[in-house]
Amino acid sequence: MKNLARNRAFVTLTAADLFETIGTGLFNIILLTYARTFAQASLMVSIVSVATVLPGIFSIMTGRLADSQPNKRGWLAGLKFVQAGLYLVLAQLITGKQVGLLLIIIVINLCSDVFGMFSGSLRMPLLQAKVASEQQEEAIGINQGIGVLMQTMGQALGVSILAATGNYQVAGYLNALTFLIAGIVLLSGYGTLKLPTIAEAATPSFRQLLQQVRRVMESGTHMNVLALLGSLSLLNAVGASVDALLNLYLIHRADYLPLSFGVAVLVMNTATVIGNIVGNLLHTGWFQKWSFRSVMLTTMIMFAGLFINLLSWQNYWLVVAIMAIGGFCMGQANPKLMASLLKVADGSIVGSLSGIINSLVTISMPIGSVGLVLLDNVVSPAAAYVTGIGMLLVSGGCLFIRR
Numbered sequence: 001m002k003n004l005a006r007n008r009a010f011v012t013l014t015a016a017d018l019f020e021t022i023g024t025g026l027f028n029i030i031l032l033t034y035a036r037t038f039a040q041a042s043l044m045v046s047i048v049s050v051a052t053v054l055p056g057i058f059s060i061m062t063g064r065l066a067d068s069q070p071n072k073r074g075w076l077a078g079l080k081f082v083q084a085g086l087y088l089v090l091a092q093l094i095t096g097k098q099v100g101l102l103l104i105i106i107v108i109n110l111c112s113d114v115f116g117m118f119s120g121s122l123r124m125p126l127l128q129a130k131v132a133s134e135q136q137e138e139a140i141g142i143n144q145g146i147g148v149l150m151q152t153m154g155q156a157l158g159v160s161i162l163a164a165t166g167n168y169q170v171a172g173y174l175n176a177l178t179f180l181i182a183g184i185v186l187l188s189g190y191g192t193l194k195l196p197t198i199a200e201a202a203t204p205s206f207r208q209l210l211q212q213v214r215r216v217m218e219s220g221t222h223m224n225v226l227a228l229l230g231s232l233s234l235l236n237a238v239g240a241s242v243d244a245l246l247n248l249y250l251i252h253r254a255d256y257l258p259l260s261f262g263v264a265v266l267v268m269n270t271a272t273v274i275g276n277i278v279g280n281l282l283h284t285g286w287f288q289k290w291s292f293r294s295v296m297l298t299t300m301i302m303f304a305g306l307f308i309n310l311l312s313w314q315n316y317w318l319v320v321a322i323m324a325i326g327g328f329c330m331g332q333a334n335p336k337l338m339a340s341l342l343k344v345a346d347g348s349i350v351g352s353l354s355g356i357i358n359s360l361v362t363i364s365m366p367i368g369s370v371g372l373v374l375l376d377n378v379v380s381p382a383a384a385y386v387t388g389i390g391m392l393l394v395s396g397g398c399l400f401i402r403r
Helices: 008-035 041-067 072-093 099-130 133-165 168-188 206-221 225-252 261-281 292-311 316-342 347-379 381-398
Strands: none
Touching: 008 041, 008 072, 008 099, 008 133, 008 168, 041 099, 041 347, 072 099, 072 168, 099 133, 099 316, 099 347, 133 168, 133 261, 133 316, 206 225, 206 316, 206 347, 225 261, 225 292, 225 316, 225 347, 225 381, 261 316, 292 316, 292 381, 316 347, 347 381
């Protein structure tokens, strides 16, 4: 931690990401609240929800585009000012109540989120070049842990602003300010983000890129790449459904809970967030030696235990404990995976690598959540829990398929 705190490039990237994440979290909750004020509230909220997830699908393209940019630090800093400008325009539009204006606002927010994905792909090669390989797992974990905390704080700030002022325009201006500060932070540390000049190579075809990514994934994780991606997809699909399934469980068991429904949801979500933040921050000592496969298996065991509890005892406090441990494991998993890949990946494909993983996660999440939640509502909660356990068993089995 001390070495990273003295690494000015890492501090610059993390500080800029901190302000950007506050702005993103703040405006996502503002936009949802604004959409609820329209006559067609359900339709508008659904469009906003889809638009919030959609940028992740484009991560493969933004990742490849980031790899092709020789001046990554220039693009990274410049995008923050572009995003600030977008939210200044958005703040002028959000005073109206026309459906057409709302759709324009959603498109502006979508463009900013795509730029955010592009920024994430630009950031990874800089992190790879500026942070020692033995510290990269800790660096990614700290960055993500701060991101989870700041996103939560941004949402709380957005709700507080609306409660105090009822003014959506103020939220737009504040969001523009957070991106402006992020851009200024990047400019202040601009010199530390310079990458060494290398001879420009021919851009590989998409097929060649996939072959390079396959070799990096297999070399970094010592696993079959299709099995690895299959395991990640299934686990993320189950993980994405857990919140909705637990909310339904709490609704069904509302009369038997030790707390009121609202407090029970808050305690459960808080335990998950705290576990996730702690998991992201603890990547030294024994936790650094904990293998990615072991973290994945522990996460699967936790979720399987959650479903078994829901099938049998339905103990609320056991649910809270499992979600805290599951959040911790999820906080461990992604930094371990990305750090293992950064150690063996060529800098020219790092953006594409992170983009492919982000796209895969984005695509698998709605598929799993919709499927299991439909099972819960249409068939029975038990059918959803048993299906979830089956998906986890297949996901765990994939981890043992040889290269």
